[in-house]
Amino acid sequence: MNYHTRKWIKPEDLNPNHTLFGGRLLQWIDEEAALYAIVQLETPRCVTKYISEINFISSAKQGDIIEIGIEAIDFGNTSITLRCEVRNMMTRQTIITIDKIIFVGVNMEGKPTKHGKTKIEFIADRLKNQDEDQY
């Protein structure tokens, strides 16, 4: 699991109960997962197809720092399945787990397109392969 993104909980992120608003967290997760899918599938056109059960385990309060973790668990023909875990860096508790977030790569008409990917790729390896192809 890669924890690429950290967020600092500010007043505008809170619910009336003064804890992190769930909708805000889901917005952050959807964007982070979309970016992950875009990088892995190497296409800027990825749409969220399916999000499995969402389990809010603990919360965060103003001033806390949280980190969003995403990993790819399956590659389909046109889809990629991700898993997500968010944790509170202050309390070290897990805030949320989502077992499946499925993105589909689409063409200009919004129709699913085959991506040809089968495993997680790292940008450094892609750059290395590009360099090797050049020389």
Ligand SMILES: CC(=O)SCCNC(=O)CCNC(=O)[C@H](O)C(C)(C)COP(=O)(O)OP(=O)(O)OC[C@H]1O[C@@H](n2cnc3c(N)ncnc32)[C@H](O)[C@@H]1OP(=O)(O)O
């Ligand atoms: C990042 C964002 O904010 S995106 C905004 C929110 N998302 C959207 O607006 C997407 C709206 N939905 C759509 O446009 C369409 O449903 C599409 C393009 C995603 C999929 O179209 P469909 O005709 O359902 O596609 P199709 O049946 O060919 O399935 C495509 C893939 O999705 C998977 N899929 C389809 N339905 C489901 C489902 N209910 N659950 C899980 N996976 C599914 C299929 O298994 C297939 O994956 P694979 O090719 O890897 O085997």
